[in-house]
Amino acid sequence: MWLACGCMMYIPCVFVSGVLLNTKQGLRLTTLLGSTLCCVSASGRCLALFWPKSWVAIAIITAGQCINGAVGPLVLASPSKLSSTWFPQHQRTTATAIAFLCNSGGSALGFVVGPYFVRATSLPVLLIVESIVGLVIMLWSFVYFPERPPTPPTPSSAVTTTENVAATSPLDFFRNVPRIVTNVPFLLLVFVGGWQAGTFNSWSGSFEVILSPLHYTQTTCGWLGFCATLASMTGGLIVGLLADRLFRGRFKLLLLLLFTLSTTSFMWFTLSLPSLFADHGVIPGNEYTTYVAVALGGLFLGSTNPLFYELAAELTFPVPEEVSAVFMTLVMNIICVVILFGEPLINYNYINALVTLSIIGCGAVLLLVRERYPRLELDRAQQKQRAVGVNIEDPERNKHED
Numbered sequence: 001m002w003l004a005c006g007c008m009m010y011i012p013c014v015f016v017s018g019v020l021l022n023t024k025q026g027l028r029l030t031t032l033l034g035s036t037l038c039c040v041s042a043s044g045r046c047l048a049l050f051w052p053k054s055w056v057a058i059a060i061i062t063a064g065q066c067i068n069g070a071v072g073p074l075v076l077a078s079p080s081k082l083s084s085t086w087f088p089q090h091q092r093t094t095a096t097a098i099a100f101l102c103n104s105g106g107s108a109l110g111f112v113v114g115p116y117f118v119r120a121t122s123l124p125v126l127l128i129v130e131s132i133v134g135l136v137i138m139l140w141s142f143v144y145f146p147e148r149p150p151t152p153p154t155p156s157s158a159v160t161t162t163e164n165v166a167a168t169s170p171l172d173f174f175r176n177v178p179r180i181v182t183n184v185p186f187l188l189l190v191f192v193g194g195w196q197a198g199t200f201n202s203w204s205g206s207f208e209v210i211l212s213p214l215h216y217t218q219t220t221c222g223w224l225g226f227c228a229t230l231a232s233m234t235g236g237l238i239v240g241l242l243a244d245r246l247f248r249g250r251f252k253l254l255l256l257l258l259f260t261l262s263t264t265s266f267m268w269f270t271l272s273l274p275s276l277f278a279d280h281g282v283i284p285g286n287e288y289t290t291y292v293a294v295a296l297g298g299l300f301l302g303s304t305n306p307l308f309y310e311l312a313a314e315l316t317f318p319v320p321e322e323v324s325a326v327f328m329t330l331v332m333n334i335i336c337v338v339i340l341f342g343e344p345l346i347n348y349n350y351i352n353a354l355v356t357l358s359i360i361g362c363g364a365v366l367l368l369v370r371e372r373y374p375r376l377e378l379d380r381a382q383q384k385q386r387a388v389g390v391n392i393e394d395p396e397r398n399k400h401e402d
Helices: 002-021 026-050 055-076 079-086 089-120 123-143 155-166 171-175 177-181 184-204 207-214 218-245 251-271 287-316 321-345 348-366 374-393 395-401
Strands: none
Touching (some): 002 055, 002 171, 002 321, 026 079, 155 374, 184 287, 184 321, 184 348, 287 374
C-alpha cells in the first residue's frame, strides 16, 4: 500500500501541470521537467540497494514512487495539447492516440519485463537499467524538443497558442476553470471518461487479486495485464485513425459503439469466472478464452481514451486543451485511488461484475452528452474560405494546377 503513494501524489500535482502547460513554453517545460523527474526517480531508487531490508530502503523507494507519481499529470495532460499544437485537424486524434500508446507501452512492458529481469538476473539490474533509460530520455529531451512549429497547423491551434503566449501569470490557468465547470456536457463527459479509464486501469492491474484464487500464477496474471494493455494500445491507434477519417464530428457515436462492444467482452469475461451471479462460471471458459476476453476488453475499452480527450477539447474550445485534459486526468486518478483502497474490501468474485456494471452505467451517462465541435467547425470554415479565396483571387493559378 505504501507504493500507492505514487498514485496519490498525482492528484495534488495535476493542477501544477495545468499551470505549466498554460504558459508560453508549456509543452517544452513540462517535457523537460517530466523527463528530469523520471530520471531522478529511477536513479534514486538505485540508492536503496546500499541499504537492503532496512527502513532507509523503504523511505528511498517511497520517495521515488512519489516523484514518479508527480510525473503522471505532466505526461497525461499534454497529449491533446501536443496534437493540437503540431498536427492538422485530420491527424489530431491519431496523434493523441499515439501519445497515449507510448505511455501505455511502458506499462505493458512493466507487466512482463519486471518479473523477467527479477527471475533471470536480479532486482538491482532492473533498477540500474531503468535509471539508464531515464537518463537517455532526459538528455534527448534537453537536446531537442521545440515548443511549437513556426506556423500553427490550424486556425484553432492559433487561437489557443495565442492565449498561452499571452499568459503572464499562473492564475491565467485558473481563470479558465469557471468557463468549463459550468459546461454541463463537458462535466458529463469528464465523469464518463474518468470513470471508465480509472476502472480499466485498476482492473487491468488487479488480475493477481481477481485470478490468483482461481490458481492463475503470477506469471500468467502478468501476461494477461500485458495482453490487455497491448490490446488497448492497438485499439487506440485503430480508433484514432477511424476517428480522423470516418468519424470526425461523430465521436459520440464511435464511443457508444466501443462501449457496446466492451460491455459484451466484459460480460463474457465475468460470466466465464465465479461471480456474484454464480459460484462457478455460467459459460464454459479456460485460460485461452480468458486471454481472448481480456484482449477484447482492452481493445474496445482501453482505446476510448484519445476520443475522450479530443471530444473534451472540442466541448471546451476556445479554452486551451490542457485545461480540459487536467480535469479528465484528475477524475481518472481520483477513481483509481478510490478503487485502490476499496478493492481489498470487495470479494474477488464481485470485482468483474462491478466493472461490467460500471461500463454499462458510463454508456448510459454518455447518451446524455450533447456533442458539439466548435474547434473543428472553425478549422473547416477557414479551410473553405481559403479554398474560395484561391479560386476567386487566382483563377490563372488554378488553371495551371488543373
